[in-house]
Amino acid sequence: DDAQLLELEEKYSEMMRNFREGQNKASLSELDRIGDEYRKASREHHEELERAKKMLLARENSSSNSSNDNTDADNPRDADVNDPVTREQFFKARVRKEDDELIVFAVGDTKDHRRVTKDPAIATISTDFVANVALNLKAMGIEHYIVLASSKKLCDTLKTRYNEAFGAYGSCGFSSAYTDNIHQLKKWNLEVGDMFLLWMQQWLFVSQAMESNYGVMRVDSDVVFLEDPYKIINGALMSPFRVISQTDLFAANTRPTCTRKMDRMEATSTEERKRYSAALGNNMVLCDDAVPNALLNIGLIYFRKSTVVPHKETALYEFFVKLNEKFQSILQDQNGDGNAERLLDQPIFREVMNQFFVGNFKVAIAGEEMTSMYQHNTCPHDDTNECEIIQKERKLTAISFVEISKQLKNVGDAIVPELVLGAPDWFFGRGCLRGVAEGTKAVRSIRDLMTKANLDKAEYPIGKNTCPVNPRAGASMRAPGKAARGGGLVAVHAVYSKAKKRVDAMRALGWWRLDDSSVTTQSDDACENNRKNENGILFTHTYFRQNEMGYKAFVCAGKPKFVGQCACCSGVPEITLSKDLKFIEYTADDQIRPVGNTEQLQRVAHGCGAFDDFNGGWNEFWN
Numbered sequence: 001d002d003a004q005l006l007e008l009e010e011k012y013s014e015m016m017r018n019f020r021e022g023q024n025k026a027s028l029s030e031l032d033r034i035g036d037e038y039r040k041a042s043r044e045h046h047e048e049l050e051r052a053k054k055m056l057l058a059r060e061n062s063s064s065n066s067s068n069d070n071t072d073a074d075n076p077r078d079a080d081v082n083d084p085v086t087r088e089q090f091f092k093a094r095v096r097k098e099d100d101e102l103i104v105f106a107v108g109d110t111k112d113h114r115r116v117t118k119d120p121a122i123a124t125i126s127t128d129f130v131a132n133v134a135l136n137l138k139a140m141g142i143e144h145y146i147v148l149a150s151s152k153k154l155c156d157t158l159k160t161r162y163n164e165a166f167g168a169y170g171s172c173g174f175s176s177a178y179t180d181n182i183h184q185l186k187k188w189n190l191e192v193g194d195m196f197l198l199w200m201q202q203w204l205f206v207s208q209a210m211e212s213n214y215g216v217m218r219v220d221s222d223v224v225f226l227e228d229p230y231k232i233i234n235g236a237l238m239s240p241f242r243v244i245s246q247t248d249l250f251a252a253n254t255r256p257t258c259t260r261k262m263d264r265m266e267a268t269s270t271e272e273r274k275r276y277s278a279a280l281g282n283n284m285v286l287c288d289d290a291v292p293n294a295l296l297n298i299g300l301i302y303f304r305k306s307t308v309v310p311h312k313e314t315a316l317y318e319f320f321v322k323l324n325e326k327f328q329s330i331l332q333d334q335n336g337d338g339n340a341e342r343l344l345d346q347p348i349f350r351e352v353m354n355q356f357f358v359g360n361f362k363v364a365i366a367g368e369e370m371t372s373m374y375q376h377n378t379c380p381h382d383d384t385n386e387c388e389i390i391q392k393e394r395k396l397t398a399i400s401f402v403e404i405s406k407q408l409k410n411v412g413d414a415i416v417p418e419l420v421l422g423a424p425d426w427f428f429g430r431g432c433l434r435g436v437a438e439g440t441k442a443v444r445s446i447r448d449l450m451t452k453a454n455l456d457k458a459e460y461p462i463g464k465n466t467c468p469v470n471p472r473a474g475a476s477m478r479a480p481g482k483a484a485r486g487g488g489l490v491a492v493h494a495v496y497s498k499a500k501k502r503v504d505a506m507r508a509l510g511w512w513r514l515d516d517s518s519v520t521t522q523s524d525d526a527c528e529n530n531r532k533n534e535n536g537i538l539f540t541h542t543y544f545r546q547n548e549m550g551y552k553a554f555v556c557a558g559k560p561k562f563v564g565q566c567a568c569c570s571g572v573p574e575i576t577l578s579k580d581l582k583f584i585e586y587t588a589d590d591q592i593r594p595v596g597n598t599e600q601l602q603r604v605a606h607g608c609g610a611f612d613d614f615n616g617g618w619n620e621f622w623n
Helices: 002-020 028-064 084-094 122-139 152-161 182-187 195-211 271-280 315-332 345-354 384-394 439-452 499-509 542-546 598-603
Strands: 101-107 145-149 172-174 215-219 223-225 243-247 284-291 296-303 357-366 399-404 418-422 428-436 491-493 536-541 553-557 568-571 583-586 592-594
Touching: 084 145, 084 195, 101 122, 101 195, 122 145, 122 152, 122 223, 122 499, 145 152, 145 195, 152 172, 182 315, 195 215, 195 315, 195 345, 243 428, 271 284, 271 357, 296 345, 296 428, 296 491, 315 345, 315 399, 428 499, 428 542, 428 583, 439 536, 439 553, 439 568, 499 536, 499 553, 536 542
Parallel strands: 101 145, 101 215, 145 172, 243 418, 428 491
Antiparallel strands: 215 296, 223 491, 243 296, 284 357, 357 399, 399 418, 428 536, 536 553, 553 568, 583 592
8 A cells, every 4th residue: 555655665765775875784785675575566656546547548539439339430530640539549549458458650752861872762651651660560470569650541551551560550650740830830840740730740659558557669660570589688788777768879989888797796886887787787787898889779769657656756757858859949940941851850859859868878798697688588499509699799799878867967866766778789770681682692602601711600501591480470570680580680770771671671571571472482591582682781780890701791782582481691700802892882772883992891891890990981882
């Protein structure tokens, strides 16, 4: 009851305060035990209040709408999530009931002002992308997604063209938010449905979902999931974090490294270290490092619902208030210059979020005590040996995190810190793509080169008949990597690549679900699915930088026998002759032409950056 909860809160607060001041004789494990007890009681109390609130709301809604089945498909309001009744119906229809989780996509059929000349195909391919990722998630048993479209017309198109993905009620809607002042929009050269407006609307929608106490994952439509992310989000590694975001790892000082781990005594030597050591628990080890230039990327970001205190009492709630106010203030700026790029959500998100950071990003790494990163030890891969290899590689990757606080820029004052995780790149990570001429010929040539140079020494070498059939291709999909069975990637976001090239890459890697048939007749490993020797793709990833020589980039061709199975690929040595690897590029109108600067491109092809440069660039992957 309330009295017991208050007593627990006071006890935990006093123990935490004494522990920071060095007056607490209790062990850190005892503090963790009391903290867990308090959080459990608080969560149960909070959930009980939420259940009562939802029951009242359901009664109110039932008086105005007897059921979702009676909605008028021709009434635009029934798809407008800016209407509170419709929005709540969408939430109830789509949320995953056991844990109140939602996934939000956004897709438009209008021009993205930045890409109108660089990549015009994105206007049509973007709907294929969002259908592909929706079907990708459905294959894993994940169906709690809502796509926010730029118009009701586009929703109708999605439901018709991709009925399997978006046929269910509530899976697609649009928003009329920010559209009540047409003159204001014209000042920014915007029309209803424009992408810059859609991005503002999606963040308002995400914040509204959080106010209804749902957890929300916001996902770009061109992402691919190779396994269920929630099993790790709720596991030992990531459960302490309120926000989990992809980070951009291409500028100086953006990639976290753990140069020195702190022992338990050192990790509790200052008030700040005690605070974070207690929050991370025994499975994580603090490092004596910082990341001064961590760059959150909103293409892949997760917001955990508050289970300790009501959402409106958290720093994350205050952040969303300020974010939506920022969008509104720019839109209403009477001195606006008409440049719609001022409404680009990525820099605005970072600007507002930075105001809530407490100091720099800290660094931690998985400890020896962490036996599994998965919730309930539910590794989705084929066997124990494979899970152990993947976990061993993942544990080498340091993570960055920072606290957010309502007391802007001050030391956090929440009993349980609200922590933002810069996701390790194997979890939410950036893949990079280049076109390669004569794909199958290139794969076979480089396989021979790897064999002759005695480089193919990974636990699961890449070559003919070394990648076994994946009997659980729905639960997990293959990817090239150091361990050829999967490499450990969870979600891949091929940012800064042209749309057509991304589709070609997903086909070659076995991640594309929109072809008429995903089944071919020949075995994948022998590269027989590309008899015509059509062009291939060089696939690399920031996570691959920690791999050994020959496993930092992969050239792939054809497509696997089944979606989610091993592709026809080969690891690429850092030094590869132009006769073995000839690069191509996609022009603005998606014509293909050869590229002459093979040596320069080869230099940056490993780990999305130069193999002799810790950070590296990204422009080379755009075309």
